[in-house]
Amino acid sequence: MVTRPCGKTGMRLTTANKPPAPTMSFTPDELAxxxxxxxxxxxxxxxQAKLQASRVLVIGAGGLGCPILLYLAAAGVGKLTVIDADVVDVSNLQRQVLFTTDDVGQPKAEAAARRLRALNSLIEIVPLVGRLNRNNALELIRAHDVVVDGSDNFATRYLVNDACVLAGKPLIYGAIQGFEGQASVFNFKGGPTYRCLFPEPPAAGTVPNCSEAGVLGVLPGLIGTIQATETIKVITGIGEPLSGRLLLWNSLTMTSRTLRFAADPASRITELPPEGYGETCAVPAKPTGDELTSAELKANLTVQLIDVREDWERALGAIQPSIHVPLGKLGTDEGAAALAALDPTKDTVAYCAGGVRSLKALVPLRERHGFQAVRSLCGGFKAWTDR
Structure with missing residues (x-):
C-alpha cells in the first residue's frame, strides 16, 4: 500500500482508501x-466528461445567445442545439459577436452553427431555424439536459419556464436592457422557477425591447458569459448555482447585487396554457383600439403623421410627410411649437420604431395638445418597412 503526504497538516492518504477514478476516454485531440x-x-x-456527455438547448442566437454558444462550444459541451427564426441584420453586429458582415441576411441559427463548428469540430452542433412554440417546446426541452434562455421577449420566457417545469429540466436565465442585466437559475432540483419571481407577464406594450430602449453592446457579453458559467456549474456539479438568487448587474457603476427569493408552490404549473402564448412571438401584434396597422395607414395616407423617435432614428428613414417631435419633447414648449403646424381636430397617427413609444405618446398628445383623433402605428416604422 502506497502512502503520500497530503497538504501542510501532515495527514496521509492511502491509495487503498481512495475511490477508483471513473473510467473516461479522451482522444488525443480532446486531451490537447x-x-x-x-x-x-x-x-x-x-x-470534462460530464460536459462532453451533456445536451444543451439554447433559445436564441442573439445578444445573449452568442456568448453563451461560444463559451459552451469552447468548453466542450457534447451537443449544442440552437433555435432561432431570425436572420442576421447589420444592427446585430454591434453586440452579436458570432456574426460578421458576410452573415447579414443569413439565418442566425445556421450562421452560428458554422462559426461554432469552426471553433470546435469535436462537438455536435444542431441549428434549428424556427421559433420555439407551444407545439414543439416540450419535445425539444425533454431531449436536452439543460436549457439556456437567450430570448428577448416575455412570451418566450414564460413558455420556456413552463415547459422546463413540466419536463423537469433546469433553466439558465438571463435578461438585458439598456445598461443593466440579470441572471438566475430556475427549476434546479425543485428550486424556484421564473414564475416564483415574476408570476405574470407585464401588459403588452408596457416594456420596450432592445430595439426601442437600446442596449450597451458589451452588456450581453457579460450576462451571457454568466449564463454559460451557470450552465457549466449545473452540468458538472461544481460550485453553487444561482438557484433562488437573482443576480443584478449595472454596467455604468460596475456593481452587482443579489436578491434572494423562495419557491412559491402556487406558481408551479401542471400543464401548458390551452391557448399558446409562445405563438405570440411568431405573429404580428394585433392592433388595439388606439392603434392602426401599416396596411390601414397605407390605405389612408391623408392622415397627419407625428414621428416620436430620436434624431438618429429618423436619419435612418421616415414615413413622409411627417412632423418630428421626439417623445421626450412632447411635454416641452419646443414640442408644442412643432405640433402647432398640425390641426388637432384631424385624424393623426404617431409612430416610433416598434410601436411602444408611440402608444405612450398618445397621452400627452391628447391631454396636453388636444389631439383627440390620434392613434399609434402598430409595430411602428419596422412594420411599415417590412410590408
Whole structure:
C-alpha cells in the first residue's frame, strides 16, 4: 500500500482508501484542446466528461445567445442545439459577436452553427431555424439536459419556464436592457422557477425591447458569459448555482447585487396554457383600439403623421410627410411649437420604431395638445418597412 503526504497538516492518504477514478476516454485531440480544464483542481477529467456527455438547448442566437454558444462550444459541451427564426441584420453586429458582415441576411441559427463548428469540430452542433412554440417546446426541452434562455421577449420566457417545469429540466436565465442585466437559475432540483419571481407577464406594450430602449453592446457579453458559467456549474456539479438568487448587474457603476427569493408552490404549473402564448412571438401584434396597422395607414395616407423617435432614428428613414417631435419633447414648449403646424381636430397617427413609444405618446398628445383623433402605428416604422 502506497502512502503520500497530503497538504501542510501532515495527514496521509492511502491509495487503498481512495475511490477508483471513473473510467473516461479522451482522444488525443480532446486531451490537447481541454487540457486547461483537465488540469484544473476541482474540475478535472470527471467534470470534462460530464460536459462532453451533456445536451444543451439554447433559445436564441442573439445578444445573449452568442456568448453563451461560444463559451459552451469552447468548453466542450457534447451537443449544442440552437433555435432561432431570425436572420442576421447589420444592427446585430454591434453586440452579436458570432456574426460578421458576410452573415447579414443569413439565418442566425445556421450562421452560428458554422462559426461554432469552426471553433470546435469535436462537438455536435444542431441549428434549428424556427421559433420555439407551444407545439414543439416540450419535445425539444425533454431531449436536452439543460436549457439556456437567450430570448428577448416575455412570451418566450414564460413558455420556456413552463415547459422546463413540466419536463423537469433546469433553466439558465438571463435578461438585458439598456445598461443593466440579470441572471438566475430556475427549476434546479425543485428550486424556484421564473414564475416564483415574476408570476405574470407585464401588459403588452408596457416594456420596450432592445430595439426601442437600446442596449450597451458589451452588456450581453457579460450576462451571457454568466449564463454559460451557470450552465457549466449545473452540468458538472461544481460550485453553487444561482438557484433562488437573482443576480443584478449595472454596467455604468460596475456593481452587482443579489436578491434572494423562495419557491412559491402556487406558481408551479401542471400543464401548458390551452391557448399558446409562445405563438405570440411568431405573429404580428394585433392592433388595439388606439392603434392602426401599416396596411390601414397605407390605405389612408391623408392622415397627419407625428414621428416620436430620436434624431438618429429618423436619419435612418421616415414615413413622409411627417412632423418630428421626439417623445421626450412632447411635454416641452419646443414640442408644442412643432405640433402647432398640425390641426388637432384631424385624424393623426404617431409612430416610433416598434410601436411602444408611440402608444405612450398618445397621452400627452391628447391631454396636453388636444389631439383627440390620434392613434399609434402598430409595430411602428419596422412594420411599415417590412410590408
Amino acid at each position: 484542446r481541454y487540457q486547461r480544464h483537465l488540469s484544473l483542481s476541482g474540475f478535472g477529467p470527471e467534470a
